[in-house]
Amino acid sequence: MHRTHSIFFVGGSIRIRAAVTSMFADSGWQITPAEHYEEIDIVPVSGGVVLCFIESGRDVERVQAHMSLKGHWLPIISCSDKHDTTLAVQAMQADAQGHLSWPFTVAEFTAMLTRIEARMDAFVRRQNARSLARKRLQPLSPRERDVLGALARLGSNKKIALELDLSPRTVEIYRSKIMQRLRVDHIAQALWLAFQSGEFVAYETADAVGDGAFPEELQEG
Template sequence: MTEKQVYIVDDDEAIRRSLNFMLRTSGYKVEQFTCGEEFLKAATKLSPGCVLLDIRMPGLDGLEVQQAMAREGVTLPVVIMTGHGDVNLAVRAMKAGAIDFIEKPFEKATLMSALDQGFARLGEDDVRKLRAQEAATRLEVLTPRERDVLRGLVEGLPNKTIAYDLGISPRTVEIHRANLMTKLNVKSLSEALRIAFTAGLGVVEA
């Protein structure tokens, strides 16, 4: 079993040292950051893992780091660490996408439970990405025109409308439709659409 990666983002050296020891002795890989800015510089290049993010730090606070992560497309699961009296901030962080928050000082079991939630979320994201990649690979066998027809079907358009939009005959649309289903090795339109939706066709490209 590979070690799970945890990123600690906290300006308090004592907290970082304590967390580092607790996590490493529990079998986790740990990387530490002393502030939100330092973490964000590296965030887009980090391997999958969970982020333990302090809510109150000099410079960017935890909420601002979350906002920056969202802007930059960083989807690492975040567990917020709060001090006493920061529960309202923690609730705001949860609404912004954090999976859990833990209040300092916290028990080891509380930390492990929060991280378990994070890695479960990470696992779901990995599965979704893998399925999307597999679906996109299947679509690569289609010609550009067959993709155009499939995109029209994803949008729920009838053959005649697709034909009009593409400047071809309805009969040609039917031929492309039959060909793409053969290439995708599916027996029904719903199966073809499921592959298209999984790959993001008509969403990313719309």
């Protein structure tokens, strides 16, 4: 039984959107067609997927940009009638979770879901955590962000002071202000948000750190 129940079909011509919508609706799927993702007002908290008809890999990136603005992510499966391997690779490099060649059948779509649904869930959790972390970090001033970034990379107050031309005491004051603004009890919680946001270190580093790298209580708040 698939956890995915809602399809948002984005892009393509009016004819293709009508054909895809009819195919899924006739099979009992809930499907919402739109020319552009920004036309979609309401998406489910879970169980949704964007089926994106693409002309280039940038089409996937555009959908993701709008998801980022809304702060809510859905997995993307790309599709195209070009039967172009290069296009499929571009879509996957842009974080599409799968690619189908149109015309395809509902059975082919559900078979793909079976293969990639766990990966889709992990992607959504990661991206939603990233959006939430970035929202949590918004109250920081530019200088506080500099200190947090240096803390994520260097760790030591002395090293941070040298890099930012501050005294160790001033660094300690900034650390305290950062914790106050983020409403956290431990600097490790602030670092966790920095890793999750991907703004201060490569996002791959956050993945490598993993959900178990800090005690559970340090990941809360």
